[in-house]
Amino acid sequence: MWTDSVVAGVVDQSTPPWRLRDHKGTVSLVHRVADAILVALGLWLACAFTAAEVSVALISAGLIGTGLFYFLAEIKDLYRPWRTESARVEVWLVLETWLLVAGISLTAIYVQQDAAEYPPDTMLYWLVTTPLLLAAWRWSARSALHYARAHGLNTRRLAIAGGGDLAQHVARTIEDKPWMGLDLLGLFDDEQSDDEQEVEHEPNGSPRGSRSLSTLVDLARRGDVDVIYIALRPGHKERESEALLRSLGDSTASVYLVQDRRARVADGSQGSRQILPNLWRIDVLQRRRLDLGGIQAVSLYETPFDGPDGWLKRLEDIAISSIALVLLALPMLLIAVGVKLSGPGPVFFKQRRYGLDGRQIMVWKFRSMSVCEDGGKVKQARKNDSRITPFGAFLRRTSLDELPQFVNVLQGSMSIVGPRPHAVAHNEQYRAIIGGYMLRHKVKPGITGWAQVNGWRGETDSVDKMGRRVDFDLAYIRNWSIWLDIWIVVLTFFKGFVHKNAY
Structure with missing residues (x-):
């Protein structure tokens, strides 16, 4: 089809997966809106205090001032995340x-000849009040x-991989600043010394002790940790x-690599250097910067839908699903009647699957x-499957x-565009044999x-087929944009509804 050549160009999977992006959360969006409002409010108060008429010239000055503030704020990185930095x-x-x-x-x-249009006292009040x-506000x-x-509100469960000076420094920073909203679960290290274990304590004063990295991986796989900072020893x-x-790719935890230029290890005649993993060999998602008490951290596994992008994605879902349900109401009613007449059983089939962050959804x-399987073992549909009803075969082909x-989309448990959900039994099967499988659930x-x-x-009757599907799912997460979503929706009309593998 004519779309084939276009599809190949939308997402270049050879693109390095660690394009560095700034972390923009919901709070940054709120600050942007608030800043514009406060600049306008400052100008209005200045006019009120000086009894000046709100003229076109003053409104223009306010708009220019707002735009200039935004421009300089971006240069100074004012809208970066401040969770881990001082309010001062x-x-x-x-x-x-x-x-x-x-x-x-x-x-x-x-320097303009018409400077009289800008009353000096009004401008002074504005430039001081704003x-x-x-x-x-800040x-x-x-x-x-x-x-x-x-x-305890707006908190995230944090674990630190490492037990050396860098990990200890990060832990102290977090425990000394509870307003960061990071609930520290502990330090995990295979090489921690007895002296370092004695220094470690829980917030209540009891010894924390060090647990192994394998324990950390188990916690992440169970969904018991939200964020992991990698701060391993220099050696x-x-x-x-x-x-x-x-191993952490088999989880839905957000993973950050902490980088400290002070953390060095002797390296013979080459001086000293910090040992970092080769990210070419890792399925990195959404790499972003984060400042942690003066130490830089970079995300390796993170969702692209944190903050404004998440709001935009949700708005897209609500708009498309609402329109679809209105337009498809009558066809869905006719399909429901057809399902009921096709044989005994419910009209709707509900199945447990993994959703965002690995949480189960229906x-x-x-x-x-003719069956509704949703247990520990679910058999995938196959070609000429005897369990599929004649009317059901038509529904599945189309x-x-x-x-x-x-x-589901309108409720918020699913999205219009995203990795297709699999039965819980299939998830558990493939996460054990395909690296990075659970990253789909970011x-x-x-x-x-x-x-x-x-x-x-359709059917994934081999590990290779499922692996290819996961590759495309991760490429989508790495390269997400609203335009990519729109393009996928368009392509769905051409090649997404009917396919030779749909049975």
């Missing part, structure tokens, strides 16, 4: 940014977040670090078989059996996906 540093950076805005604005205004509003927001996190072997990262489909999943499962429009759908 953040407030000072806000004031410094506005000081530059004031200097540039005053210079630009008073930074106070911005600083007060301080209040941080105080509210600190209070909430210190009292840790590269291959061992890579093996740990691959996925809805029109029943297409993918009409998937239509009830628009309800995003919500979808009705359609990048793997499906590339032909990797």
Whole structure:
């Protein structure tokens, strides 16, 4: 088809998977909106205090000032995540940014011949009032977040892989600042000395002790840890670090590599260097920067849908699923009647599958078989499968059996586009033999996906087939954009509904 050549160009799977991106969370989006409002509020208050008329010139000055503030704020990285950094540093950076805005604005205004349109007292009030509003907002927001996190709200369970100086420093930083909202589970290291174990203590004063890296991997696989900081000793072997990262790929935990230039190991005549894993050999997802008390951390396994991107993705899901359910209401009613007449059993088939972060969800489909399997062992549908009803075969060939999943999308357990969910039994089978399989669950499962429009759908009767599907799923997560989602939806109409492997 004409789409084949286009498909190959949408996602270049040879692209290095560690394109460095800034971590933009929900709080950064709120700050952006609040900053624009406060700049406008500062101008309005200045006009009110000086009894100045709100003229077109002053409104233009406000818009230019807002745009200039955004421009300088991006340069100064003002909208980076501040969870692990001091509120004083953040407030000072806000004031410094506005000081530059004031200097540039005053210079630009008073070199013009029509400078009289900008009353000096009004401009002075605006340029002085606005930074106070911005600083007060930032301080209040941080105080509210600190209070909430210190009292158990907006927290994440954290584990640190390592037991040396770097790991100890990170642990102390986190325990000294409960407002970060990081609940430290402990340090995990295979080489920790007795002296280091004696220094370690739980927050209540009892000895923490060191647990092994294999214990950490088990916790991650069970979903008992949300975030893992890799801060291994400088002498840790590269291959061992890579093996740990691959093991953590069998989990839905967010994994960050802590990099400290002070953490060095003697390296003969070459001086000293920090031993880091070779990321070419790791399925890195969404690499982003994070500042941890002055130490840089880079995400290796993280979701692309944190913050504004997550809001955009959810808006896309609600809009498309709502329209689809309205347009498909009558066809779905007719299909429901057909399923009921096709034989005994319920109209809908509900099956447990893994969703976001490996949590179990119930996925809805029109029943297409004479059985409803959802136990510890689920047999995949095969060609000429005797369990498939004649009407069910039609539904499966045309993918009409998937239509009830628009309800899952509207509820929020699924997305329009994402890795297809598999039965829990199949998940447990393949996660044990395919590296990085559970990384698919860093995003919500979808009705359609990048793997499906590339032909990797239907029965996976070999590990190689499932492996190829996982490759495309991970490529989607690495390269996600709203435009990629739209393109996948378009391709679904051409090659996603009917396929030779759909039976």
